[in-house]
Amino acid sequence: MSGQPGEGERAGRPRAAVVGGGVAGLAAALELRALGLQVVLLERAGRLGGKVRSERVEGFLVEYGPDSFVTYKPGVVEMARRLGLEGRMIPTEPGPGSFIWSRGRLEPVPAGLDLMVPADLRELLATRLLSWRGKLRALADLVIPPRSGDDDESLESFVLRRLGREVLERLAEPLIAGIHGAPPERMSLRAAFPRYAEMEREQGSLIRAALARRRQADRQAGRRVQATAAPGGGGGPDPRRTFFMSFDEGMGTLATTLAEALAEVGVDLRPGSEVEAVEEAAPLAGARRGYRLRLAGGETLEAEGVVVATPAGAVARLLAGLDPGLAELAGQIGSTPVAVVNLAYREEAFPEPPRGSGFVVPAVERRRISGVTYASNKFRGRAPAGTVLLRVFLGGSADPSQALRPEAELVATARAELEAMLGLRGQPLLARAAAWREGLPAYTVGHLERVAAIERRLEERPGLALAGASYRGIGVPDCIASGLEAARRVAAGLAGGGRARLSG
Ligand SMILES: Cc1cc2nc3c(=O)[nH]c(=O)nc-3n(C[C@H](O)[C@H](O)[C@H](O)COP(=O)(O)OP(=O)(O)OC[C@H]3O[C@@H](n4cnc5c(N)ncnc54)[C@H](O)[C@@H]3O)c2cc1C
Numbered sequence: 001m002s003g004q005p006g007e008g009e010r011a012g013r014p015r016a017a018v019v020g021g022g023v024a025g026l027a028a029a030l031e032l033r034a035l036g037l038q039v040v041l042l043e044r045a046g047r048l049g050g051k052v053r054s055e056r057v058e059g060f061l062v063e064y065g066p067d068s069f070v071t072y073k074p075g076v077v078e079m080a081r082r083l084g085l086e087g088r089m090i091p092t093e094p095g096p097g098s099f100i101w102s103r104g105r106l107e108p109v110p111a112g113l114d115l116m117v118p119a120d121l122r123e124l125l126a127t128r129l130l131s132w133r134g135k136l137r138a139l140a141d142l143v144i145p146p147r148s149g150d151d152d153e154s155l156e157s158f159v160l161r162r163l164g165r166e167v168l169e170r171l172a173e174p175l176i177a178g179i180h181g182a183p184p185e186r187m188s189l190r191a192a193f194p195r196y197a198e199m200e201r202e203q204g205s206l207i208r209a210a211l212a213r214r215r216q217a218d219r220q221a222g223r224r225v226q227a228t229a230a231p232g233g234g235g236g237p238d239p240r241r242t243f244f245m246s247f248d249e250g251m252g253t254l255a256t257t258l259a260e261a262l263a264e265v266g267v268d269l270r271p272g273s274e275v276e277a278v279e280e281a282a283p284l285a286g287a288r289r290g291y292r293l294r295l296a297g298g299e300t301l302e303a304e305g306v307v308v309a310t311p312a313g314a315v316a317r318l319l320a321g322l323d324p325g326l327a328e329l330a331g332q333i334g335s336t337p338v339a340v341v342n343l344a345y346r347e348e349a350f351p352e353p354p355r356g357s358g359f360v361v362p363a364v365e366r367r368r369i370s371g372v373t374y375a376s377n378k379f380r381g382r383a384p385a386g387t388v389l390l391r392v393f394l395g396g397s398a399d400p401s402q403a404l405r406p407e408a409e410l411v412a413t414a415r416a417e418l419e420a421m422l423g424l425r426g427q428p429l430l431a432r433a434a435a436w437r438e439g440l441p442a443y444t445v446g447h448l449e450r451v452a453a454i455e456r457r458l459e460e461r462p463g464l465a466l467a468g469a470s471y472r473g474i475g476v477p478d479c480i481a482s483g484l485e486a487a488r489r490v491a492a493g494l495a496g497g498g499r500a501r502l503s504g
Contacts, residue, residue, distance in 0.1 A: 016037045016490055021043030021049065023050060029041045033262070037402050037491060047271055048269065049256070052254060055432070063252075063342070067250070074477065092357070093380060097111070099355070102496055106355075117206045121139075124139075152188050153183055155193065177371075178370060180442070251476065274293065276318070278293055279321055290463070306465075330470075339395070341410050341414040344390070368394065368413050369418075370396045372390055373391040374386050376389040406501070469482075
């Protein structure tokens with residue numbers, strides 16, 4: 001564990017404030033404390049964790065926000081190690097993968113798909129998701145010359161150019177809509193999927209690049225198997241390390257353990273504290289520039305460093321007086337509402353047992369839900385024997401208004417759609433919903449330039465940093481990385497150095 005209890009109370013230590021107690025803010029607070037600062041964390045809600053929230057209800061593990069994290073990025077894995085949580089990470093259960101709702105039935109996501117790019121031509125030809133015309137159009141990617149220039153482009157324009165409309169509507173849009181808040185026609189390719197732009201530049205074709213990557217991954221896997229089989233070659237990949245993982249008691253385990261660790265090292269945690277404005281204060285100790293935080297209810301608080309770890313929409317309001325230019329740039333980063341409905345049923349309620357980890361619903365199918373996760377298939381320990389736990393998603397870029405309804409309506413819509421689509425029968429054993437107004441950040445065309453402009457403005461304010469999902473990565477690992485980096489920047493700024501960068 002980092003930081004020393006009691007150290008923060010020592011007089012003369014600079015004080016830093018963190019606004020927002022989601023995972024980005026919690027990580028920032030931990031790092032600021034570890035770097036020797038006194039830290040106060042202000043969170044509007046009555047609980048910490050932001051969108052990361054899990055609850056055990058009648059034997060079911062209910063997740064209101066994220067349910068997993070990717071392990072190829074270090075953010076969560078390293079934080080889990082730091083918090084002593086490694087042994088509580090759990091892998092995804094093996095299964096037949098995931099599905100896409102298509103013309104009234106569930107079709108498997110073609111094997112070897114690199115998110116939306118086919119990396120297995122036999123699977124591409126066999127899938128029923130695309131017509132023959134759509135498949136031939138996708139294969140034209142092999143001969144269409146790459147675009148010249150390095151300008152940003154929308155995801156829609158990119159996929160239409162390379163793979164055609166059917167791949168856009170039947171694969172790309174549904175598979176991506178649950179992750180990003182911007183609709184395909186406005187989503188920034190360079191911010192959301194820089195790898196695809198790179199694949200086109202380097203290989204001239206997405207399919208060729210995906211095939212090459214797959215061959216390379218197969219070769220590496222072969223070498224690993226050989227190394228493990230060789231005498232003394234033990235180690236090898238951890239069999240429990242899957243691409244996605246979670247924690248035994250859900251993603252909330254991470255947030256609650258982080259909050260406990262912060263309390264232990266003396267961070268002043270203040271849930272139920274809404275910040276209304278961050279303003280310039282008279283220079284504090286050592287003539288450093290300081291900030292005054294105005295809280296709802298009239299209280300003010302001074303700090304030499306501030307990490308604002310709220311969604312960008314809130315940043316725009318908080319910093320409007322301090323730096324109108326910075327606030328305006330943050331205000332240009334929008335977000336899309338999304339809601340999650342947890343529903344539990346007895347197995348008998350399903351005409352056919354739910355297969356795989358769930359399915360996504362393309363916008364062109366015009367349903368009122370955008371996807372379903374079979375939580376109890378995906379991870380162990382999510383539901384009692386003989387029952388199934390589902391997470392149904394509403395809202396997102398295809399139909400944001402669906403997410404902003406009262407809880408009873410969210411539940412009713414989710415149930416009606418499951419009954420119509422899967423033939424589900426009877427009353428659920430449990431229903432719990434959460435709607436997130438600023439659910440998924442929208443990285444629209446030009447996003448990276450906007451973030452770079454924000455970073456340039458922050459260069460003039462070394463004690464101030466922004467963190468969280470709005471800038472350089474939406475997933476929990478990205479948010480943790482951005483919180484850590486923001487903390488280091490503020491600490492370096494207070495010590496007299498530091499360069500601005502929003503990461504994650
Ligand atoms: C439904 C859903 C499913 C997701 N699934 C996954 C997944 O499976 N895997 C994954 O990696 N990612 C997933 N994500 C994304 C990920 O969960 C989020 O991007 C991440 O949790 C955001 O963390 P954050 O700290 O940046 O922001 P938040 O969690 O939004 O925290 C910001 C905090 O700031 C507080 N705040 C706002 N204004 C103020 C103010 N004025 N004063 C004080 N406090 C304020 C808010 O109350 C909030 O607690 C999902 C997101 C959603 C919505």
